[in-house]
Amino acid sequence: MTISSSLEDRTKAIGWLSHGGELAVALKGDRARHSDVIWSLLTEAVEVVDKIPDQERRWLTSGNRSGGWNMIGMSRAELTEIELNRILSAMKPYDGQTKTAPQRDDLDRALGVLSWMRWCNVARLPDRLTKAAIALARGGDQEIVHRLYCPTRKPTHRQIALEIRTRAIGFILVGLKTDLHIVPAAGLKFEETYGS
Incomplete structure (x- = not known):
């Protein structure tokens, strides 16, 4: 073999x-x-x-694809925490682009x-x-x-x-x-x- x-x-x-x-x-x-x-x-x-595609990146962008933070019941504090995680992972704010x-x-x-x-x-x-x-x-x-x-x-x-x-x-x-x-x-x- x-x-x-x-x-x-x-x-x-x-x-x-x-x-x-x-x-x-x-x-x-x-x-x-x-x-x-x-x-x-x-x-x-x-x-x-x-x-x-990066699974963590997908998790960080999931809020944007589902219609915004008000539609899925996120508070301002949760939105701020998600944006902080996005910035710490070198993503631009509100960058929802996914990779092919x-x-x-x-x-x-x-x-x-x-x-x-x-x-x-x-x-x-x-x-x-x-x-x-x-x-x-x-x-x-x-x-x-x-x-x-x-x-x-x-x-x-x-x-x-x-x-x-x-x-x-x-x-x-x-x-x-x-x-x-x-x-x-x-x-x-x-x-x-x-x-x-």
């Missing part, structure tokens, strides 16, 4: 990588490289996970690509690298990413985003090679290696 599950994992990963190749070509055109494939998959995975649910295949691909971050555990400070890479893929501010990755280094260091991206992609490529036996091929394709 382990051979079939590993074969299934490899097949899924190659399919995801071909999708990442399409994303990278759409983003960078002819200048796209294998590292751009991995990074575009990672950024798409973070975006898909961010689009998943992603497709099942997109969600499976996103969770699979995010599981590749486990290969970053080989790094010297894996928690910092993983958190910073996810924050960078989310489009986080340079200062926040810098504080996550190396809080003791001077904030004027400009190469930190490139270092985070390069190291995370490198660990993922090594993990793909050692665990799934998938290596970069000609063009933006990835292929399985057989044998040793």
Whole structure:
């Protein structure tokens, strides 16, 4: 069974990588490289996970969708408490927008690509690298990413985003090679290696 599950994992990963190749070509055109494939998959995975509806957010917006605080019998104190919870959870006041649910295949691909971050555990400070890479893929501010990755280094260091991206992609490529036996091929394709 382990051979079939590993074969299934490899097949899924190659399919995801071909999708990442399409994303990278759409983003960078002819200048796209294998590292751009991995990074575009990672950024798409973070975006898909961010689009998943949040149950707490749904609870906080339920009063607005049901017709207002007078219609459902809430007092001013209860309304104030709900608004305080909304503000503390970084929601704008009276923001009732709900997120659209992603497709099942997109969600499976996103969770699979995010599981590749486990290969970053080989790094010297894996928690910092993983958190910073996810924050960078989310489009986080340079200062926040810098504080996550190396809080003791001077904030004027400009190469930190490139270092985070390069190291995370490198660990993922090594993990793909050692665990799934998938290596970069000609063009933006990835292929399985057989044998040793």
